[in-house]
Amino acid sequence: MGVIGRVSRASRLLERGVKDFFAEHGLEAWEFDMLATLLRSGADATMCMKDLSSSAMVSPGALTNRMDHLVKRGLVDRWPAPHNRRMTLVALTEEGRRVADEMLVLHAANEERLLAGLPEDEREALAGLLRKLLVSLGDTSL
Template structure:
């Protein structure tokens, strides 16, 4: 298999620090670099929809909930892995664009719910279709069984972080 940038990095560390086991870099540096490249690719996939990746993250979290497509700000924080201050800013910006609305939470007098608007649903549905087409192309180098195996292995690595033990 041809070498990649991580092979070069690992080789350099092995030369400079032969006393350390740098094998974790062979997996985790690739994941890190791939995540960054995927973020950039997502930005390109969303270019035609006018959304930024963070906007897609919030809108898709709402879209996935089903009718009436609403969550509390705290639930959005959990879904998108950002701070509450960041989420407040994001909801403000999405509301200004007409993609979400705030409504009082009937179960909590002090709470609000963030609801996807018709325009928000249209733009997130369009962005999802663009993203899936783009990501399908990215994964075309792998056979279906390889994609399934990779998904299983990544799930095993991610699970401790999601359960709070990682």
């Protein structure tokens, strides 16, 4: 098996490990991504939909559907911006912040579990090589 085959297989196994982990905690991986992006946005965990779409690398249409879902779950609130009613703001609710904070810790532990077969120096080397590969393939999001 060549490099691409190994990278592809590792990606599938890691994705399954992450998906199963979030499912055990009643979340989809994309839900956590949205909550974590809002949490990282600042003290009030509020963003406009346009910035959230860009930051999360999700199309505006997909983001609207995701926010509809998270609003129904009580994890985010959404309202028109007072200074520009064409703009929509979203923020974590108290429950959304609690879930995001809790899941950040648990997600880090799950990542540690998934990478336990590699010592720290090898993880750092792998991260560097993958970063270099992604840049060479045109991924500038790093």
